[in-house]
Every structure is written in C-alpha cells, then in structure tokens.
Amino acid sequence: MRLPKKERQRLIKKAFSDDPFITDEEMAKRCGVSIQTIRLDRMELGIPELRERIKHMAENNFDRVRSLALEEVIGEVIDIQLDHSGISIFEIKKEHVFARNRIARGHYLFAQANSLAVAIVDAEVALTASAGIRFVRPVRLGEKCIAYAQVFNKQSSRLQINVQTKVNGEIVFQGVFDVYRAEEDGWVK
Amino acid sequence: MRLPKKERQRLIKKAFSDDPFITDEEMAKRCGVSIQTIRLDRMELGIPELRERIKHMAENNFDRVRSLALEEVIGEVIDIQLDHSGISIFEIKKEHVFARNRIARGHYLFAQANSLAVAIVDAEVALTASAGIRFVRPVRLGEKCIAYAQVFNKQSSRLQINVQTKVNGEIVFQGVFDVYRAEEDGWVK
Numbered sequence: 001m002r003l004p005k006k007e008r009q010r011l012i013k014k015a016f017s018d019d020p021f022i023t024d025e026e027m028a029k030r031c032g033v034s035i036q037t038i039r040l041d042r043m044e045l046g047i048p049e050l051r052e053r054i055k056h057m058a059e060n061n062f063d064r065v066r067s068l069a070l071e072e073v074i075g076e077v078i079d080i081q082l083d084h085s086g087i088s089i090f091e092i093k094k095e096h097v098f099a100r101n102r103i104a105r106g107h108y109l110f111a112q113a114n115s116l117a118v119a120i121v122d123a124e125v126a127l128t129a130s131a132g133i134r135f136v137r138p139v140r141l142g143e144k145c146i147a148y149a150q151v152f153n154k155q156s157s158r159l160q161i162n163v164q165t166k167v168n169g170e171i172v173f174q175g176v177f178d179v180y181r182a183e184e185d186g187w188v189k
Numbered sequence: 190m191r192l193p194k195k196e197r198q199r200l201i202k203k204a205f206s207d208d209p210f211i212t213d214e215e216m217a218k219r220c221g222v223s224i225q226t227i228r229l230d231r232m233e234l235g236i237p238e239l240r241e242r243i244k245h246m247a248e249n250n251f252d253r254v255r256s257l258a259l260e261e262v263i264g265e266v267i268d269i270q271l272d273h274s275g276i277s278i279f280e281i282k283k284e285h286v287f288a289r290n291r292i293a294r295g296h297y298l299f300a301q302a303n304s305l306a307v308a309i310v311d312a313e314v315a316l317t318a319s320a321g322i323r324f325v326r327p328v329r330l331g332e333k334c335i336a337y338a339q340v341f342n343k344q345s346s347r348l349q350i351n352v353q354t355k356v357n358g359e360i361v362f363q364g365v366f367d368v369y370r371a372e373e374d375g376w377v378k
Contacts, residue, residue, distance in 0.1 A: 111296035134319040
C-alpha cells in the first residue's frame with residue numbers, strides 16, 4: 001500500500017534527520033516509490049542530496065585529530081569529538097573486494113573502524129590493545145560504509161570504544177576496541 | 190657467561206629446528222655472541238641462511254589455496270595445509286607504519302592474520318564472521334612478522350582458527366577467527 005504524499009514526506013523528513021547518510025535508493029525502497037519521487041520530495045522539503053549533506057557535515061568544525069594524521073584515517077572523516085565520538089565514510093571500490101565474488105575484504109572494514117577508534121582518542125599516541133569484532137553481513141562493491149564510533153568507557157590511560165558500521169542504515173560490522181594512550185613524554189598513568 | 194661452543198651449537202640446532210624463521214641477529218642475542226659467530230656455527234652445522242630456509246619451505250608442495258587467489262593473501266604464504274594450518278611472512282615496510290612513531294598500523298597485522306585464516310579454509314567461499322584479537326606488543330618498521338594459523342574447531346560450515354604472529358619468536362599479535370564457508374553452489378550445510 002502506498003502512503004499518502006503528506007505521510008511519506010513526514011517519514012522522509014524524519015528518516016534523513018535520524019540518519020543523514022541514507023541514499024535516495026534506500027529511501028525509495030523504504031517508501032515503495034521511485035527514486036525520482038524521493039528526489040522531488042527532497043526538493044520540496046529542502047533536503048540537499050547526499051553528497052551535499054556529507055560536504056556540509058565535513059565543513060562543520062570538528063575536533064582536530066591528535067593521535068594520527070587525518071590522512072592516516074581509512075575513510076573520510078565526517079565528525080570527530082575527541083574522547084567522545086566520530087563518524088567516517090568509506091566507499092567499497094574495486095581494490096577492496098575479492099576478485100571472485102566482489103565482497104569487501106574484512107580487513108578494510110576493520111581498518112576503517114580501527115583507525116576511527118584511534119582517531120577519536122585525545123592523546124599524542126594511541127594504540128589498539130585488543131578488539132572483538134563481528135562481520136554482520138557481507139558488504140559489496142559500491143556500497144558506502146558509515147562507521148559510528150562511540151566511547152563508552154573512558155579512563156586516563158585507556159578507552160573502550162564501540163564502532164558500528166552501517167550501509168543504508170543496516171549494521172554490517174560491529175566492533176569493540178580497547179585503545180591505550182600516551183602523551184609523547186610517556187604513557188599516561 | 191658464555192656457553193662452550195659445543196653447547197652453543199646444540200642450542201642453535203634445536204632453536205632453528207623449532208623455529209626456522211629465527212634471524213641470526215636474534216640467535217646471536219640469545220647466545221650472547223656476535224652475528225658472525227652464529228653464521229660460522231650455521232655453516233658448520235649445515236643450516237642455510239634465513240632466506241634460503243624460507244625459499245626451501247615455500248618450494249615444498251603446499252595445498253592449493255581455494256577460498257581466494259594466492260596473491261590476495263596479505264604477506265607471503267610459506268605453508269598451507271587446508272583445514273589444518275598455515276604460515277605466512279609479512280615484513281613491515283614504510284607504508285605500513287604510522288609516520289609519527291614508525292609503529293605498524295594494527296590493520297596490517299589484522300589483514301595478515303585474517304587473510305591467512307581465510308586462505309587455509311578448504312572451500313570456494315570463506316568469510317570471516319567474527320574475531321577476537323589482541324595486539325600484544327607494538328611492531329616496528331623493518332620487523333618480519335610470521336603468522337601461524339591453526340584450526341582448532343572444524344565443522345562443515347564453520348571453522349575456528351587461532352592465529353599467532355611472532356617477531357623473532359616473540360608473540361606480537363594473537364587472534365581467534367570464526368570463518369564460515371560455502372561451496373559455489375551455496376552454503377555448506
């Protein structure tokens with residue numbers, strides 16, 4: 001059953017505000033309408049397209065990454081709140097998949113999550129001590145992976161960080177990272 | 190206290206037979222003698238140098254990797270026994286370390302271990318479902334990481350694989366990988 005337009009636009013507005021990274025394709029699927037309809041809805045509602053939404057987020061001031069060079073983060077950093085949270089986007093390209101089945105190789109998802117976890121640590125030196133990870137579903141060529149990192153246990157010398165990676169709002173990877181930190185003159189006590 | 194030569198050569202013979210990847214440097218440190226002495230000892234004992242030992246192992250027939258292309262394994266595969274065990278070597282080069290402190294980035298150690306775990310699976314398709322990993326000590330530029338994978342729980346659709354990565358006999362990384370497998374025509378029941 002198709003929703004009335006008003007109802008659909010309410011849904012769209014809420015969905016994009018909950019998760020600015022949803023694609024028009026995904027939204028069209030959710031509403032059971034064409035991509036073109038979603039585009040028109042977005043225009044009427046004044047919601048910019050995905051690329052613009054991402055650019056806008058990236059232009060917002062976010063904390064300066066301390067523990068590594070920004071270009072050492074695997075994926076594009078969208079938001080960093082030191083010792084608190086971070087978001088990055090990583091698009092699965094040809095060089096990231098198995099030739100045979102075009103499924104993304106696990107270590108790229110790991111690298112995105114791990115480097116984001118290290119990036120949000122407020123210290124000169126941060127090293128992963130251990131991690132427990134789960135590949136929830138295979139990720140395929142062309143999919144955009146959005147990693148959300150969140151500190152859930154913060155101590156002076158050690159942080160525990162939860163990372164969830166989603167494609168179109170669906171969890172594809174989950175990890176808990178235990179990261180140690182130090183200042184240049186030695187390990188934080 | 191320096192060991193008598195006979196005693197030292199006995200030690201060297203045993204050490205190289207236990208772990209053919211030990212470097213002369215490491216062996217010299219263990220025996221408290223110069224690298225040159227170790228080289229002479231090896232010649233007397235007929236133990237080839239590290240490069241030759243590795244080449245020899247690599248030339249031995251090992252099982253054909255099925256789940257991915259051999260060049261998709263991160264590191265050089267030295268031995269593969271399908272559904273049983275495997276060994277690979279990965280040398281930490283400039284592109285694998287943090288610019289700031291020359292410590293190897295965690296995802297390369299993960300990639301070596303994970304791809305070896307997948308490589309030893311006897312199936313057309315093998316995907317990591319989950320993993321628990323530990324970075325035991327930082328690995329530095331120039332170090333040679335030798336990963337040893339061992340299946341410890343084998344079911345038709347799923348394997349549990351333990352991977353230990355060592356540098357000069359010292360554990361630097363440890364992981365347990367849960368890998369699912371399928372044949373091309375569907376998941377193994």
